[in-house]
Amino acid sequence: MSKIALITDTTADLTEEVIKKYNIKVLPFRIIYKDREYKDKIEITPEQVYDELPNEVPTSSLPSMNDMDEIFTKLKEEGYTHAVAITLSSGLSGISNAVKLVSENHENITTYVCDSKSISLGEGILVEECGKMIEAGKSFExxxxxxxSLVKKSHVFFVVKTLEYLKKGGRIGRVAGTIGQLLNIKPIISIGEDGKYFTYDKVRGRKQSLSKLLNIFKEVTQGKKCDVYVMHGNGYKDAQGVYEEISKLDSVKSIQFGGQISPVSGMHSGPGLVGLAFIEKE
Incomplete structure (x- = not known):
């Protein structure tokens, strides 16, 4: 009889409750400073990252191959025959390929790696949906x-206070840069089919960007019902305001306040991120 494991990484921003409920194995990214290194979410908090940004912007690295190898070894010991790994977008990280490579060394476990083409709770939604399917007794196939199809039905949109950190982290892709900062242009950023960031729309000023985020959600979800998450990166007050406005809309089947994004995501976006992740249900 098959036994299916579920693997993801720390950028999925899942709560401890969800991780325990579906017995999810979580691979930690690494945050690297000049003289020290931390495991994302395990050895460092988002607040610590934001506090340190004025002094040093760290770099990040994939979960170690050793961490990946250990997970597959433990899965075998625990009697798992299959594994589904849902990872951060391949357009933002090499983790999908890394997990595939490591899984090939564990032929006794049949593994499927799903590139979420997303980040944060856009990735986390897929992990939770997969957990529900495993719990319901769905087969691996x-x-x-x-x-x-769930990847295509999931969406992420977010705004940041400054493009400075996306630029420093090399994650800016097709998002407008220096000129936009000078003009106080605020892009509403999404992730394309290639798994990379792009500017979905842009407005001038923080207040307008939050309003535009709300309007985009209304446009994209018109005639649909969605499960929605609101998350932030050191932008609690603004995110709470967006949450309250979206809660009133007919297209919302359920909504949760997802809280802080992971430290490794926060170091790339900088303080002030407000984001939406949602999946079409009907």
Missing amino acids: EIVNTLP
Whole structure:
């Protein structure tokens, strides 16, 4: 009889409650300063990262191959026959390929790696949906066949206070840079089919960007019902305001306040991120 494991990484921003409920194995990214290194979410908090940004902007690295190898070894010991790994977008990280490589060394576990083409709770939504399918007794084949359609039904949009940190982290892709900062242009950023950031729309000023974020959600979800998450990176007050406005909309089937994004995501976006992740349900 098959036993299916579920693997993800710390950028999925799942709560401890969800991780325990579905027995999810979580790979920590690494945050690297000049003289020290931390495991994302385990050895460092988002607040510590934001506090340190004026002094030093760290770099990040994939979860170690050793961490990945250990997870697959433990899965074998725990009697798992199959594994589904849902990872941060391949357009933002090499983790998908790394997990595939390590899984090939563990042929006794049949593994499917799903590139979320997303980040934060856009990735986390997919992990939770997969957990529900495993809990419901869906077969490995059914899950593998369903996940690509769920990727297409999930969406992420976010705004940041400054593009400075996305630029420093090399994650800015097609997002407008220096000129936009000079003009106080605030892009509403999403992730394209290639898994990379792009400017979905842009406005001038912080207040207008939050309002535009709300309007984009209304446009994209018109005639649909969605499960929604609101998250932030050291931008609690603004995120709470967006949460309250979105809660009133007919397109919202359920909504949760997802809280702080992971430290490794926060170091790339900088303080002040407000984001939406949602998946079409009907």
